[in-house]
Amino acid sequence: MKYNKIIILLFLIFSVLFHALAEDEFDALFDENITSDSGQNETSSSDHSAGSGDFELSLIGEHSASFHVPVIPRHFDFDSDIKAPKFNNDLGIEIKYKKMKLVSMWNLGLFINDWGNWEAAWKNNEFKAGFLRVKPLDNAIYWSPWKFNLGVGFQYYTWGLADKLNPTDNINPKDYRQGLDADKISVFSASATLYPVDFMSIEAVYVPFEQSSTFPLDFAEKIPEDLYTQVNITGFTGGGDPIYDNISRDKKVEEEKLAFDLTSFKAGGKVNFFFPTVDFSFSYLYDIDTYYTPEIKLDRYDLSSNAAILGILSAANKPTSSYRVESIDLTRNRIHRFGFDIKATVDRFGIWLETAYSMTEDYFMNQYELRNHNLAWTLGFDFNYGPDDDFYFNIQYVGEFIPDYDQDFYGDYEEGSPDSAKIDEKDYMKEYYYRALVYQLGTVTQGLTQGLSINMEWPVLDSKLTPSITAAYFLPLLYGYEHGQEVRYGSLALQPELDIMPFDSFHIVIGSNLYFSWIKQKDKAVEINRETDRIGQFNGDSNIYVEVRYKWNYDLKK
Numbered sequence: 001m002k003y004n005k006i007i008i009l010l011f012l013i014f015s016v017l018f019h020a021l022a023e024d025e026f027d028a029l030f031d032e033n034i035t036s037d038s039g040q041n042e043t044s045s046s047d048h049s050a051g052s053g054d055f056e057l058s059l060i061g062e063h064s065a066s067f068h069v070p071v072i073p074r075h076f077d078f079d080s081d082i083k084a085p086k087f088n089n090d091l092g093i094e095i096k097y098k099k100m101k102l103v104s105m106w107n108l109g110l111f112i113n114d115w116g117n118w119e120a121a122w123k124n125n126e127f128k129a130g131f132l133r134v135k136p137l138d139n140a141i142y143w144s145p146w147k148f149n150l151g152v153g154f155q156y157y158t159w160g161l162a163d164k165l166n167p168t169d170n171i172n173p174k175d176y177r178q179g180l181d182a183d184k185i186s187v188f189s190a191s192a193t194l195y196p197v198d199f200m201s202i203e204a205v206y207v208p209f210e211q212s213s214t215f216p217l218d219f220a221e222k223i224p225e226d227l228y229t230q231v232n233i234t235g236f237t238g239g240g241d242p243i244y245d246n247i248s249r250d251k252k253v254e255e256e257k258l259a260f261d262l263t264s265f266k267a268g269g270k271v272n273f274f275f276p277t278v279d280f281s282f283s284y285l286y287d288i289d290t291y292y293t294p295e296i297k298l299d300r301y302d303l304s305s306n307a308a309i310l311g312i313l314s315a316a317n318k319p320t321s322s323y324r325v326e327s328i329d330l331t332r333n334r335i336h337r338f339g340f341d342i343k344a345t346v347d348r349f350g351i352w353l354e355t356a357y358s359m360t361e362d363y364f365m366n367q368y369e370l371r372n373h374n375l376a377w378t379l380g381f382d383f384n385y386g387p388d389d390d391f392y393f394n395i396q397y398v399g400e401f402i403p404d405y406d407q408d409f410y411g412d413y414e415e416g417s418p419d420s421a422k423i424d425e426k427d428y429m430k431e432y433y434y435r436a437l438v439y440q441l442g443t444v445t446q447g448l449t450q451g452l453s454i455n456m457e458w459p460v461l462d463s464k465l466t467p468s469i470t471a472a473y474f475l476p477l478l479y480g481y482e483h484g485q486e487v488r489y490g491s492l493a494l495q496p497e498l499d500i501m502p503f504d505s506f507h508i509v510i511g512s513n514l515y516f517s518w519i520k521q522k523d524k525a526v527e528i529n530r531e532t533d534r535i536g537q538f539n540g541d542s543n544i545y546v547e548v549r550y551k552w553n554y555d556l557k558k
Helices: 002-021 307-315 426-441 536-541
Strands: 055-070 086-097 100-111 127-129 132-143 148-155 187-197 200-207 230-236 242-247 253-255 266-274 278-288 293-302 321-331 334-346 349-359 374-385 391-401 448-457 465-477 486-503 506-521 543-557
Touching: 086 132, 230 307, 293 426, 321 426, 506 536
Parallel strands: 253 321
Antiparallel strands: 055 086, 055 543, 086 100, 100 132, 127 132, 132 148, 148 187, 187 200, 200 266, 230 242, 266 278, 278 334, 293 321, 334 349, 349 374, 374 391, 391 448, 448 465, 465 486, 486 506, 506 543
16 A cells, blocks of 8 residues: 555656646756647657757647536436546656657546545556546657667557457457447567568567456356355145245355466567558467356255155155355466458558457367357458548448357257256256356357448548547347347447547547447347347446547657
8 A cells, every 4th residue: 555655646746747847937947959749649750950869858748528428317327437527647758868768658537436435456557546547558668779679568569450440459458448449458568579671570579467457347246146046945836846945145256366477478479561552460469368267166955955855856756956056266268369460552542351360278169168269350441532532431341250159058948047857967057057157258149240330530621620420330140049039139339529629739529429239038129238238238328428638748859
């Protein structure tokens, strides 16, 4: 706790100094070589004078304030990160000296939705106390000797060529609390890139210990308590049917913690090729699964404490005992990720393909205790048009396929329940419990998903006014229900925006985030699927918002 307070204090002092240096007297602290460009979050492009250019210093800031109004009546609150009123400040310094570069960027955020909880804690590379959050962004040292570029520290990586939907981009964990447009979390790592020839680069990355993604849900809570329930037969009806009494047991779930565990390292490499009309790359990542896999321990118990009742069951050749879940350990297994991407440019038109095959530890896909492999892809096309080619259009076809997905669960277990004649068979019940949980905990609820995403922008008045819309529709297929038992009509995410820029680097944005997913279950009307759909789970976070953004930076060159 003392360590945490020191870090926060230093950061706040650092922030105050930044703002002090940003006042009019800033120029007086240095000499006339200072240049200013508040419109870009990078160093100035001014030419170096003769005999200069060995040293560059940049102070960088980006600030935003947003207010979101919920639009779903039953979820008219600010409980989630998406809907919370927030103030975000990115502050940092960048120093270049010859072939060395030091970057230190931090985020200081205020999320006004948790006033009552001031318990301070570090979790997933973020310090949180009430509505205050502090997290490191890019904090690293880079060195560029000869044809190398070396880096160590908290870094960001961008693998893949697609627009946001990047199946090969898996090095950085993500903050999924922000919805579909999840923020990357900087990862402590070492990197090396070699440029042996002009048309080729070779990149290697090493992450010494796993840093987890942040989710809006609790995976332990996602496990049904019914799995731990003990059934007790108290008697029989006049027709001879058992009378049941359910006895609740403690829900025992342990989540594996990998923080600072050096056996949880990641390592990967990527080879890039650059040519005048086409770029492509191959990549491999020895990764840790983003999601949990259960390890289940079962407990056998008698169906009744009454010996006479057990005798009646035995005489009728019915089970006298059953198995329930005693405890579950949530583990993070290894995944091998093989990636490929290619992008071609012809005139104003661009087309790209990015695909990744993620191989779990079930190499032959014959173990029900583990999820099967995953093939994901994005095929995209974009171009500019309109006055001065300022308008932009982007469309992507995306998909995800799980080979040999377990879509027979509801066929093998009627209405999702085990056969009452086999509940005393340990192997049968073990397989039932694993098949009920393995894919659900991996957020995989269908064997095939196809979708389209569209992004369109129409900047006018020298980009002072920019309407835009981003939309994505996904259709789940192969989800393992008999015809009529359940029908999923797909998911839709919409984000219309109007960006007003009264002057450089200052933006007023008015927009909306809307999330929908439709499902029809047997004998029910069509409703929103908030349980098994990745987009539908954010339906309650649908909102309209207004946001103000401002960027600045000051540069010193010597």
